[in-house]
Amino acid sequence: MAGRIVRDDVETLRRQADIVRVVGDYTTLKRAGRSFKGLCPFHTERSPSFHVTPGDNFFHCFGCGASGDLYDFLQRIEGLDFPEAVESLARRVGFTLRYEELSARDKQALGQRTKLVDVTKAALAFFREQLYADEGAVAREYLKERGFGREDAERFELGYAPNAWDALSLKLRDQGVRAEDLIATGMSVKNDRGGLRDRFRGRLIFPIHDPGGDVIGFGGRILPGLDYGDFEPPKYLNSAETPLYKKTRVLYGVPQARPDIVRAETVLICEGYTDVMALHQAGFGNAVATCGTAVGVDHLRSVARYAERVVFAFDGDAAGVKAAERAWEAAVELADSAGGGATLELRVLSLPAGQDPADAVREVGADGMRRMVDAALPVVPFVLRHRLADADLTTEGGRTAALREALAILGREPDPDLRREWARTEVAAGIGLAYDFVARSAARQGIELDRHQGVATPATRRAPAAERTGGGGGGGANLDRAQVQRERDVLRVALQHPELVPDEWYELTEEDLSHPVARAVFATIQRAGGVGVDLPAIVDAADDDDLRTTIRGLAVEEEPVPVDAETAAWRVRTLVAQRVEADARALREKLQTLHHQRDHDELIEVQRRLATLEQRRRALTTVVEDDGAVG
Template sequence: MAGRILKDDIETLRRQADAVAVVGDYTTLKRAGTRYKGLCPFHNEKTPSFTVAPDGNFFHCFGCDESGDLYDFLMRIEGLEFPEAVEALARRTGFTLRYEEMSTRDRQAVGQRSRLVQVTAAALEFFTRTLYADAGEVARAYLKERGFGREDAQRFDLGFAPNEWERLAQALTRQGFRAEDLIETGLVVRNERGGLRDRFRGRLIFPVHDPGGDVIGFGGRILPGLDYGDFDPPKYLNSPETPLYKKTRVLYGVPQARADIVRTQQVLICEGYTDVMALHQAGFGNAVATCGTAVGVEHLRMVSRYAQKVVFAFDGDEAGVKAAERAWEAARTLGGDGGGADLDLRVLVLEDGRDPADLVRDMGVEGMRDAVAGATPVVPFVLRRRLAGADLGSEAGRTAALHEAIEIVGREPDLDLRREWARTEVAAGIGVAYEFVVRSAKRLGVELDAHEGVAPMGQARQGRGGSVGGVASLDRARVRRERDVLRTALQVPQWLPDEWFELAEDDFTHPVARQVFAAVQTAGGAGVELAAVLDAAPDDSLRGKIREIALEDEVVPIDADVAAWRVRSLLADRLQAEERTLKQRLQTLHHTSDREELMAVLGELRELEARRRALTSVSED
């Protein structure tokens, strides 16, 4: 097939890529011995159970059992097909892929996402080049007026779309890109005559990147000083929903902000592209923005992989209150299975239509830093705004306000915080006794009493008992020991004693353990590269189990003596089974008529017993 990636390049890239750098674009990883651990990007969790092995470039999550190599990771997290994952990894690492019979007209053989990313990358190059050409003077003047220089523009890859109908479409089609791909990225549309028309015209362009740095969409702002004719364009225009761009799943500025988010363990979310630029310019490099939509579950899921404290820069009007409530509801949805429940959501109130850039200008950097540090927790923010608009001068108004406030407090899952808000915000805000709030809440089905109602949060999930594959009818201690032996073979094969070479598949009682052992042996035995063992596995399920065993830690640290004892104990169990067979044989022999055979069996039995005692002479501490 034209355009097929050479297999040698796929394997070379698989080995050479930096797994920690790639996965680190999606979740914060911290070194743990020779591995790295972090919160799983595939499910919600409080305690890191996601492990990356840089020496083998693979991962495994002990919480949700997702595992694989870097291609599997990119396929899963970005929704890519295999060729697209290979090409995405190559772009990230600067690796040049070779294709069978590839030509400029074979772009259609490349995966859809990769084709579209090539289009957006070419478009960005066009927009950037135009910004610094004569036509871009109007955009550069606007940036200068807003206090942004060339360094700021380059940090965020800003560009300019000329105020013409077909300039981008013509430029990209001349480069060989298909019209269908240009349309699918949302950069151009069909005009009434069936030709191509640019979506962005006469606009300062803000490219939107995914966490890995690929351009997936664009935002554009009209510019003062440009004549748009009879057309009255919206101030801002964003890319439509495309296979690349889903506005509910992306945040502007993540690649530029990620390092500062991790360093400060805090993310500042605002609503505009230039807000992000102004904050970065002032030293708040942890700022990002939504792309024309409210903060949702996927936005919070993304930032929760990097930091737990989220500060929203929202207007103090009714729209800002609703935005805060929606964000809080999103966090509660994210925390439905225990993940995301630890997010600390706060609101930096913006009054009188001011934006974060205005705050920095008015307060100075230190003043802004203090304002962010003192941002209001989201529940008190919502309560205060609701009570500020309530009619507290009448009995009916106070009752309605109390019921609404109790309903809001009741959505707080943490019982201690629920009581705190009920006391400091509801009771104090309405001017009633806390005990009255408690009684009213109970009538409304909202529990504030410390002795009833709310189950404790964060209970540990029941473990799997150390089994290799969860077959309950087997001896759990034995199964655990088999897993321990396989873990040694995959992680520290140098600790294996000579008796390892005597083991056979039948020495493992669990069916999955037998399969893992068989894969190790087929690959060439303990000590070969994990990739070879994975290649020897017959299916993805077993490959996932092999990765899991290769990454998991010992519950209690062991040494080579303990590892050797475990192997020898499996061999000793086999010998003990053989002893039982011989003893059963002895019961069928007569001491006179079968004397010769009897003596031979007794001698064999003595040898087995001696060998078994020698094997188990070292106890496991």
């Protein structure tokens, strides 16, 4: 990252970029009046409720409530943070961003990272070139045997490291790369004579990227048929730890998988590079893999940015079960470190013994794998079943030991309702014990099962914006629905057709609107500069995201009838007339309290004011009737 992006560039890019073209890469859009309409890319729907308004540069879905500008769209669809979204958009449209001045220390750190990334990029270019050279035929043949073609290799930028001691080192040294930088990136190591030798030799190469797309390391697999000399190299070899590459923080395939992870709201974590490729090939584009290490806290913290549901697709053997247990321990640690706020729904895909995900998807096909993913077990029942499968349940001592171990596992589940359910279905039923006995044993270990503490449920989806009077907020439940709709109609005119708004608009105040959200929208319009101000300025003036979503929704909400100047005038004047009638009603009530002699002067003044209001009311309603807007 090159420091903070200059704010003017952020705004200029926002205005210049074509939101219809960018969003159109993710869903088909068709013109519908002032906006474009299509199926929402954020939720499943059959009838299009997703609107994109190019003039004001925003999107809004009436089905799921998703709303925002172009940066919001990219953040949501790609799982990016804000600076990443800005940089991604700039790359798409060829816009050159400027960055604010950095401190000397930041410049040095940035320069060092940039220099090392340049080395890994050069190494990747060499490896990819070698894959399609004559010597790379052995790697291409291996890929073919595994069912992968050139398209798969290109998608994941695969390469080949020649089976020579220093092919890469010599090539990059000829390009001017310093020896110390080759060593710093882990591409080369010093040999016994003080020269350089390549770390990766005679291997199929899998580049590893950070979430931003920079190449930070590599994984390499040996190939059948190659002569590796007198030593037997490890089947897989990954980059050593470097300033760029930290294996406990990196997942393979994130840049390729991120859009599908966000759309599916699920990430599928494997243990092998070819597992990821096979799953992507079968339609599971949300698959990623660890890089030769167990799933840890940093891995889960990374994927939590994109999805709350994690499915582990580990090999169906004892090592795979152990990997699932370690991943669960990492999830518990992550939740504890976040005060319970970073909760993930963890599930485990049960693969046949001896199979990895690539084997399984080729055996059962895409549909069969989809059924397996849908049937993935929550991690606690998965662990319990495997522990009990290994226990001796034929003796009293064995059952007692199994119960003690099962309760220790169960006690780490934070949701009391799930603890109770799994104590019944997995522990009691699995061991063959009465549930009451299991509950009493749990209580002796300090684990509560029967005291209800509330059901932990996922965050509920927000109600569609179209179902909310103005985007949420309390206070509207007892309001007259027709009145609420009238207020909504007036605000929609103000946002969609400001040129049609009559002079009476300027008489309105917040008090003339009954619904709290309608008042908030009105106040936001006024705070932004009044009716006719560009919509982005009004959205920016909103107090929170809910209000911003409401305003965007009103700005693209379809009108039930065509709106012209007469219709717009009728809507606004109706609200003004209601206020005038309310004032007149208050004066008539006051007249009932005045004495014709004692309060003579005040009575005359009230009558005068009442006459003025009645005249004003008649003028407003007469205009309405003359306009033909009411029957």
